[in-house]
Amino acid sequence: MAVTIKDVAREANVSVASVSRALNGHGGVTADTLERIREVAARLRYVPHGAARSLITRRTHTVGALLPDLYGEFFSELIRGIDLAARAQGLHLLVSSSHDDAAEAAAALRAMQGRVDGLLVMSPHADAAFLRQNLPMGLPTVLMNTVLDGDDYAALSVDNHGGVRLLMQHLIDGGHRRIAFIQGPPKNRDVAEREAAYLQQVAEHGLEPIVLPGDFNEESGYRAGEQLLAMSSRPDAVFAANDMMAIGCMAAIRDAGLRIPDDIAVAGFDDVPMARYVTPALTTVRVSIAELGKEALLRLTAEIEQAEHLPRTHQRVDAGLVIRQSSGGQQVHARPRAAGE
Amino acid sequence: MAVTIKDVAREANVSVASVSRALNGHGGVTADTLERIREVAARLRYVPHGAARSLITRRTHTVGALLPDLYGEFFSELIRGIDLAARAQGLHLLVSSSHDDAAEAAAALRAMQGRVDGLLVMSPHADAAFLRQNLPMGLPTVLMNTVLDGDDYAALSVDNHGGVRLLMQHLIDGGHRRIAFIQGPPKNRDVAEREAAYLQQVAEHGLEPIVLPGDFNEESGYRAGEQLLAMSSRPDAVFAANDMMAIGCMAAIRDAGLRIPDDIAVAGFDDVPMARYVTPALTTVRVSIAELGKEALLRLTAEIEQAEHLPRTHQRVDAGLVIRQSSGGQQVHARPRAAGE
DNA sequence: AGCCGCGATGAAAACGTTTACGTTGCGCTC
């Protein structure tokens, strides 16, 4: 059995209250007894019981993160950004992921009750109704890249529209006219935004939209590439909804004996680390996932600190263009991303 | 204020005990009252308070993971493996990372007390003395890739020795004789094991050891490559202690106008996803990090289940050879790793 | 009819903390 505050109190000949005061630095103990209590606590290796403490203080110093998955660089970066910011605030991180269906996500949500001070949510199941139903009321929550109708919760998401605009402008400036788009999984909000932005750009410049199906995996990019090569009037550029599909598409183009970017330019979205290592290096839209996580956590802690509810802002994190050779950008030697980036 | 079990009891005209019994399915309630309690609980959106519950049940259904960092594919995969296995066992995951010094790691360790049922530890600061000092006694703990003297804790680590042996054998079979080794960060246990295995293999085959410094980053691999090319009698193969350095080294060789693998063969260690996308694709040692995490968690839950301590086994997870073009392996089209892998 | 057993229920203790409040003892001041 673990050693409790009572054991320390008995051993130091004081009450539990004094032990608590001493160890938490609340004052009200003489320097002499403080020293004695400290000594006993260290000797007994006393460590306060987190659950008991947070039961009375109503603070867990922990935030929960509800994610759809953990696979791939996106989530890796997201968690890292969240964790870094959380650590800076002295918070712990309780992750919950891979809930396949809404019921499982609901269970995960409910299990968070009493274990976290706030919640970061990114989930395909998380519409406003779902959250209202399953979220313990009064728990500060921030949504990441998640659709919301109504402004019940604060939300952050990446500026897909701005990113696509930059990229399309770059391709058009490069003289490309027949620009194809490879879609992602249908219910994905980011995909929908990117496609809408693509269509808008195409329309604004009087171009013809060419849309191919995809599912975010490399293979679907390869298949899309094959379809695209078989078209009667071949596109001279491809924009894939994410980098992995762009890489798959590049493989298809290369396998067909065509050159990138001379015959067809290729671009992606995300700037996964791999993008700069493929040949030719991939032009893409850079969205700092880690920063998204960090900003979300900062927003959450702000909400936790304030007793009063803050206005439910919907904040966007910027996306930037990263030009590499796959779209005819100048040759640059691949450089590792700095650790803090 | 959140709704508690008392609110449900009052609303349903029963005692809190009955609510607890009903909601936990302990029986001892008539079907009638059970239904009534369920209805009230749902209507009030009652969710039991985790801290309060685990205070009395002494179970948190959470495991903690103490990691040195979260950056890069290694930790991403590790966390994913742990999370997947944890979820299968109905456990949550509390991660704590990036503790720069021992004091911070100690604080993190102590903060886990009362919030987790067991601990997964991978930390450079975690020697046996450190753990004995800071770990709340009686908390089941499993070490991952962490040096231990004495057998106080169960441990898992990757079979660096076996992996290196396979790789060296492959290079030697390919006719390579002057095989250089690029080191990693000095205090890293994996690095030490890989280097020791390299030296042993070199000695066994009567070859000359060639060791260059490195720090696991791509840049250090590039520098090592430059050094290696400047040597009077050039090596005909390089084995880097991890993939990123191997990739950096390949860049240096390519920049010098030499061909891989014809002039110099290159191999790495880890099989990061990127390894199959670089050109030429990188021969490497595959260690399933996710599996390491999974096995560690399984071992931990076993320890949690058993009241009695299990024997402190030191378990190895296998490493396998992945032959690609950088060592003269046959050309294979890069295929995405299956999601479950 | 009285008793026994049993299933349903409630009262209360327990988990390990923090903290409001009460008590003690001491050194001042008048």
Add this chain to the structure above:
DNA sequence: GAGCGCAACGTAAACGTTTTCATCGCGGCT
């Protein structure tokens, strides 16, 4: 030297559960 204030410390309540134990009511047995 009595009263007062204040610092140090202890007592006990509180947090929200689970669980043990006692109580109650009721049907079946002798």
